[in-house]
Amino acid sequence: MRKPEASGGGEKLESHNSANNKLRKGLWSPEEDDKLMNYMLNNGQGCWSDVARNAGLLRCGKSCRLRWINYLRPDLKRGAFSPQEESLIIHLHSLLGNRWSQIAARLPGRTDNEIKNFWNSTIKKRIKSLSSSPNTSDSSSPKDHVMGAGLISMMPMMYMDSSSSSSSMQNMSSQQLNHMIDHPPSHVLEHGALNMSTGYDLNNVLLPQYMTHQIGVCGDHSFHGGNGIFGFDGDLFVPPLENVGIEEKPESTHENGSYKNYRTENLARIGNYWEVEEFRMGEWDFEELMKDVPTFPLLDFQVQ
DNA sequence: AACGGAGCCAACCGCGAGTCA
């Protein structure tokens, strides 16, 4: 947190304005929040520097925008991330990398800043701590199929080429691991860890393990039954992205289309977790998938 | 009770992209 201060700065160009010497920085006071909230509710969003001026705030437009988006917006969801949201973030991060705004757009009520902070603190820390766990080298270990051990075996492997070995992952320094977590190799972003047709061995550890953990993460939290984020209906596993707005595509499109739905053959329950004993993967072309990204439905507050 | 370290998270910063005159 930053202490409120009455210094200039903020937006580059606004700093040219001598009046900006009075611009406030740092934490927002309740009075400022009230002013901005009232203005936004009455007038809607316009030019942010006008918002700042017209609302009677001694803030730069940029600061007003940030405050509105990250804190005052009425549709914001408060509180801790649910297991489903956590799983979705991990999944989306594996697809999108550090594109927090795009990830946030698929989590109603959550902001990019919130997700970024959550990732950098909670998830990254968890991944790191688990990476030092001796269990993570044995992908066949049952421990690997439950929440916790799953995250680390999932994340780095998603970023690995199938020719890489899990043991080489273990030899990575934490710095290297950090960098890889933050910056997935380009081949992952370009071709996608989910591009089943290019070099990812679907029949062994990589994706089965990943999918297992998606399930494991959810545990009893509404996964089974199809009402959760990761809907599960009969033996058809619905890819999470579909549930957050990707144009639905028929299952039979794998020849010319972009992907085919996952299909689980058998689910085995291990304690509170579900494990996929065997399932098949269809094709899911990442580039095709990403073509849809800009066309995802906007959240309500974005459509104005 | 006091202290210090670690973690969290609100907010800032710099940059690139888009728009318009």
Add this chain to the structure above:
DNA sequence: TTGACTCGCGGTTGGCTCCGT
């Protein structure tokens, strides 16, 4: 085409809170 300006994004900072000693 160019420059001024705004917007939005991702990375980073640093103050507050929590927790262990």
